[in-house]
Amino acid sequence: MHSISAIQQNKLISCKVYRCCGCGRATDAKDARYIYKKSCICRACFAGIRSVEGSKRFFGDYYKDYTYSPFYYDGVFRHIFLSFKFNGNLAFGHLLGMATGESLSDINELHCYDAIVPIPLSRERLNERGYNQSLIIAEYISRAIDVPVIELLKRTVNTPAQSISVGTSRTRNLIGAFKAASDTASKRVILFDDIHTTGSTLNAGMVALKNAGAADVCYVTAAYVYSD
Ligand SMILES: [Zn+2]
Structure with missing residues (x-):
């Protein structure tokens, strides 16, 4: 039995390639910003x-609080996110x-x-x-800011799939x-949603948390839908 030499091992590691979820290209570790499995x-x-x-100030219909979104929901982010959420x-x-x-780890307030x-x-x-x-x-945010994920909210009604729509009726x-x-x-609660669109989901979640006696609620989303 011959064991694999350190040189061969290094060669194997350096040859490892990962598929980029944005552009689809085979990428080696040094050109990858984030790696997960393959x-x-x-x-x-x-x-x-x-x-x-x-931070961006969020103006909801019911409350006015701060929200943090590290990214805009467009281009590469949107492409990757849609594939994650729906495919x-x-x-x-x-x-x-x-x-x-x-991206959120250096926002001291969140810690x-x-x-x-x-x-x-919904179920x-x-x-x-x-x-x-x-x-x-x-x-991942939990690990980055050392605050535990606690699933304090439950859906009481089954609402239609989130779409990028604007309007007070949804709120x-x-x-x-x-x-x-x-x-x-x-x-003190960080309410997290994937994408900040109209803010209506966040608003509804915050109303429920405040009704249950939360001392403070701030919003975090991964990305923010920008509109002029
Ligand atoms: Zn890429």
């Missing part, structure tokens, strides 16, 4: 994701989770919260998709769509 986001694609600087490419979600967690609460899916949607895309990304429809657990009381 997938990566290459440095060129990552450079093409637009970052949001600092079952779970690895892509882990890569977006890594990018989101790292002081007691819980990250991902927006839940029907969870069975259909097999995973909650917001929970996967929230777990009103969603109030009452969530119920928060009793141990929400006195907690």
